[in-house]
Amino acid sequence: MTRRDPNAIDDDPMHALHAHGVRLGTQQGRRLQWLSRAFGPLVPWNDCSAPGGGRTVVVIDPPTGAGAELLYGALTSRDAVVIPFGENPGFDFLKSKLTAFGSVGATADGPHELWWGGLDWRLPDDSPITGTVRIVSCHPKTVGDLHIYHLRRSLERLGLAFDIEAIDVRDRLTAADKADFVARMWRRYSEPVLYVETDVMFQARPDLPLLTGCDFAAHMWNDWEMSARTLYFGRSMAAETMLTAWQQIASSYPDVWDGYLIDQTWSTVTSQIALDTVWLPRSYHAVAGEAGIRNATIVHNLKPSAADLGPDPGFAAMVRSPRRAGRTGAMESQLIVSAATNSDKAVTVILRDVEGSSARETAASIQALTSAFSDDNGGFSRLELSLCPWQQDVRIAREAGFLADNKVIEVAPGQELAPSLFRELAAADAPRQPLNIDASGR
Structure with a gap:
């Protein structure tokens, strides 16, 4: 029998945190309850906390540099860290030491960004999976079926439902083409959709978004560039809002880098609704031939060169630092x-x-x-x-x-x-x- 932490917060996290000046929205409360079930009971952090496992550590006040080191040293791979005031730059140093798992956007009812992360993505093996996901991908008609051979074979081997479509475009797919295609697939099927580029191969079932029950999921390349190569949209109204906004922004700026457009869409939507975002781990954005990535779920046919893995010169420098901390920047509205x-x-x-x-x-x-x-x-x-x-x-x-x-x-x-x-x-x-x-x- 697991021993309950004597400092654990009670079963109503919204009520418990309200006493600490934290006002949470409904969706943020749901995410906290999910975290307490997936990782362990909610425990407030203090500098005297001893190392342990299976906890959801709540950090309300930004720790000092030494305090952040103590917290980091007390964590295990079975712990999660929650920051109810995730929009505050005072938490940036602590966030830089952790892996971002996700966030829930701000609303008038819960006017803060709920941020959560940890040492590394690791959900319990017995986590229940509800529903299925449909994999969707598209490519120009000028590209033959040989280009999609590995993707199709890997999906058939794993028994995953998919839809791969040839699009009638001139030379290449623009962000607007991708957004229109994904929106059409989302409206055609009843399952959540996971969009991937056609030059990828699946090595395992992409169950993480389903396990978390999020609205939207993407991978942050280099911890701050949002990749448009792997995008998940759930079946919620928030997911539909994100998808519709992406369509509108992409159609207005069809020639702009698609990663930047999905980034700007996210910052716009997450400041207005409680968008429940999950940041997919590197195993969903593994590079073919890259060393050090174990148990990869999706392998991308990218060159692991310094040019590909380094900062994109087209990405606005003023938003890089906030994105590393998983929040909006000064030019954007929180x-x-x-x-x-x-x-x-x-x-x-x-x-x-x-x-x-x-x-x-x-x-x-x-x-x-x-x-x-x-x-x-x-x-x-x-x-x-x-x-x-x-x-x-x-x-x-x-x-x-x-x-x-x-x-x-x-x-x-x-x-x-x-x-x-x-x-x-x-x-x-x-x-x-x-x-x-x-x-x-x-």
Whole structure:
């Protein structure tokens, strides 16, 4: 019989974490409950925790460098780490030491990004698998069937349902072609779909997305470049939203690198709905002939050269660091809340000085801002909230807000806000420059 940790959080994680200032959405609560079943009971982290196995360690406050080392040393491959305030850059160092497993996006009900990870992907062997996945792939008609021989044979050998289709395109498949194809397959079949490039071979059943029950799954190449070579879409409304947004963005920019487009789609969608994302392990993106990858599930026909494995020069440098930490960057909104109003006016709120504030203080300000907007939006149709640890981030977020023709205000963590903040802001006939709200909220 497994001995229960005396510090374990009770069976209602949403209620237990609320006492620590954590406000979770429904989907985030479901993910926490799943983690406690898959890895072990929820246990709050402290510097005195001893090494153990089979726990879900909850980290609410960013640890110091030494604290992160202690936490890392206390983990085993049977543990998971959960960060309820995953949008806060104060956790970036801890995240850099761990493997990202997934995240659940922010909403007005749960205005934080729930991040989870660990030492390495390892789910219990007896984890139940519900349902099946359909493998889909497409290629230009100009490419013969010989090109898909290994993919087809591997899928037949594993007994997996699949659909491989030749597409009538000129020279190559664009991101728009892929998005349209995947959307068509998703609507044709009742199972979740896993899109792969045709030059891959399956060596095992791709059960991980089904085991986790996520909305969307992808592999982050080099820990920050999202690969469009392996994409999973579940059967949820959130998955459909992600797929539809990818279609729209890809059709608008058909010649842009497909990895960047799926990255931008993810950052847009995860800031507006509780998108449950799983980051597929390297075994789903193994390179043919590459050493050190054991038990590969999907092998890709890529050249394991320095050019292929190094940073892509076309990927925007300003979003690389946030992606390594599994969060949005300063130019992007961490949270977007829409209001039921006919107005086309939007407001950008810049939460500045995040680096010098505690995670709980920053979280409380996020919750206060979203609550104030939900209670009285002042006629604004949308709230776009950006977290900015440095002054350079503030400038980037401010300029992005101005380019979108939004009203822009700056707020510091812990600042008192008037309940009618957004109504007063909408009524003010202020010049086009950021407004600094003083402590009284006037």
